Every structure is written in structure tokens, then in C-alpha cells.
Amino acid sequence: MNEHMKFPFGDFQRNGPWPGHLLTAFLLCFQLQLTPAELTITPIPSRPVEGENITLFVQGFIGEDLMSFNWFRGSTTDLAQQILTFVSMSGTQSMGKAYTGRERAEADGSLHISSSHLNDSGIYTIRQIFFPTDSGSNMVSTNVYLPVYDGPDPPVLRPEGSDFVVGSNLTLSCFASSNPAAHYIWWVNGTAGPSGQQLFIPNISGGKSEVYACHATNPDSGLHSTAEIAVSISETLTQPGVLVNNSGPVENKDSVNLTCVPPKSLVAIVWFNDGEILLSGRQGLGLSPDNRILTLEVVTRNDSDLYQCEARNPDVASTRAPITLKVIYGPDIPIVTPPNSTFVEGYALTISCFSTPILLLSTRGRLMGHLSHQL
DSSP: OOTTOOOTTOOOOTTSSHHHHHHHHHHHHHHHHHSOOOOEEEEESSSOBTTSOEEEEEESOOOTTEEEEEEEESSSOOGGGEEEEEETTTTEEEEOTTOOSOEEEOTTSOEEEOSOOGGGOEEEEEEEEEOOBTTBOOEEEEEEEEOOBBOOOOOEEESSSOEEETTSOEEEEEEOOOBSOOEEEEEETTEEEEESSEEEESSOOOSSEEEEEEEEEOTTTOOEEEEEEEEEEESSOOOOEEEESOSSOBTTTOOEEEEEEOOTTOOEEEEEETTEEEOTTSTTEEEOTTSOEEEEOSOOGGGOEEEEEEEEOSSOEEEOOOEEEOOBOOOOOOEEESOOOOOOTTSEEEEEEEETTEEEEEEEEEOOSOHHHHO
8 A cells, every 4th residue: 555545533553453444444345346246227207008108217236337128028137138239438329239220329218119019018137247357257238118008999889879678678788999908988868878888778768869978998007998889779679570481382202491570679580370379389380489489390271370479578568460371282192072973864964073282173064975985
């Protein structure tokens, strides 16, 4: 030690214990000054939304003895994930394999990302590289998680433009693209209603139009978006339609399906045959689980009749005008009248031959000679 160097704590004996302790403390402090401080990385803004410019602001950065630093996507320093390298002495940066053209570094270690994308979310790592020393490793890495929020986009409501009738059930669903997933609140005619992605109202009443609004909120960014739908609530039910898969069925050969096409706000369907309610379980008749399809299995002439379906809910009903089903049948075995084969010559004779469904032959005349010749 230079003999002119003076310690600020007074004179000490050269061979005493204090100079040695002070020298040790001095060297320790000098070494600590060369040890990189722990970095703090803060995203600015703290809750960035897709499209915004973002800065990963670095605090605690030491430029002395710093040769360069690198930024990486992910928690490792894999070269395939390297965004850029910043050289401290020249103030220049070079691009890595993960560079997108939107990143830029500052001398204080901060990383700027312009026009952020949703896939910019993730972990970022900065690695400081110092000039080599005898104290060990000359590289220090610190990482931070960057969230990029998205949405919510304008909600999509289903069903759109639907008409409902009093007594039916109303179900509306709402979806808005958002990262993280949006929270939903429903509003009915300007009054706050239930939360959740789906709104269900049983047995609606009215005879008027209701306005339903879905309010979607991004729980992290605080951004929100709203969409509305006007639902017309009618007091009358639209008349159902009936489809027939076979308009000319043949007796003892064909089957027939009658399909009732109700309004979509329907609750129940009932079938009628000539004014009588048709129930499942009758021989030769089948009903689908929702009663929409009536099946006549292997039709007979007795199935030729009037059929109609009715759509109903607890409050209103609507019945389709009857349709007529005609079954093609015959000819049956002909019937000849009179059945008596004994006749008196010279008397009037009428012989009829009939087979359902049409009259095949009728002849009228006076019996003369042999009958076979007459006919």
C-alpha cells in the first residue's frame, strides 16, 4: 500500500489488526461494484392490448464492464429464440432468428415492441454479457412474463332475428372473442340481468318486442363490448306444415311418413286423424320421440283419411289444415249378381260384376237361348 495513502479513521499501527480488516473491506466493496445488480423488468403499459406499442422497461441495468446484451423469446437462451443482440460499446444491434421487424433495444437494456400481436404474449429473457473476469461467469440472465390482451370483439348473438310466441322458452347465446375469455352480463330492456354466456327464460310472456343486450368484458384489460338483439314475442303461433313422403301409397305394400314442420319456438306436437288424437302404441302406427314424424306402417284402405298436426305450448296452439291421404287398393275378387245360376227363358235378366274400388261390368237384357251366347 502506498505510504502516502491515509485511512479516514485515524492513524493505526502498521502491524496492527485494523489496516488488514479495512483492506479486506475495501476489496470486497470493489468486487461488489463489479457484480451485476438484480434487474427489474416492467411491461409498459402494464396491461397491453393487441396493437399497442409495448416497452419492457429495465431497471438496475449496469452499463460498466458490460460488453453486450441479448433478448430472447422464452425462458431459455436458445439461439433459435434470440430476438436481437445489442453491443454496448458501438450502440448497434443485430437481429436474431426470432426477430420480427417490430423489436428495438435501448442502451439501458429496455426492449420496445411496436404494434403488438396476440402471439407476442409469453416469457422474455434478457442476458447481460460482461467482459471476462477471474470471478467466474460473465453472463447474467433475467426473464419476465409479458401478457398481451385481446378483445373482446363485438359479441355475436344467437339466434339472430328470431320470432317467439308467448308460452315458449327463450334461449339466447353470446360469444365474443377475447384473451383471456370474456365475462358476460345480460341486459333486458335496459335493466341488468343474469351473468353467463347463455340466457334462458322459460314460458315467456308478452305479445311485444323485447331488447336483449349482451355485455362482454375482458377481465384483465377492463375493455368491454356490447351487442343487442330485438326479439319479437307474438301472441299467435305460426301454423305448422306437413310433409308426406309418399302421395300414392299402395295397400299392403307401402308405408307413409307424415312429418310435422312446426315453428322453431314450438314446445309440443299433437297429431289428429279425422279429429281424433293419435297416440303412440296403436297397431300399425308409430310416432318419433318428439312426435314430429307419424309413420303408417304397411297402409291399408282404412288409412285413407284426414290427418293434421297441431303445434302447441302452455299458452297457445296452432293446427294445420287437414290433408287427405288416399291409399291405392284393389281390384278385389269380383262379385257377380245375382248369384243364382238358374234362370227362366224369356224373362228379363240383369247380371252385374263388381270389384272394389270400381264397377267392372254391368249388362242388362232378356234371356234368350243359351246364357253363354247372350254374354
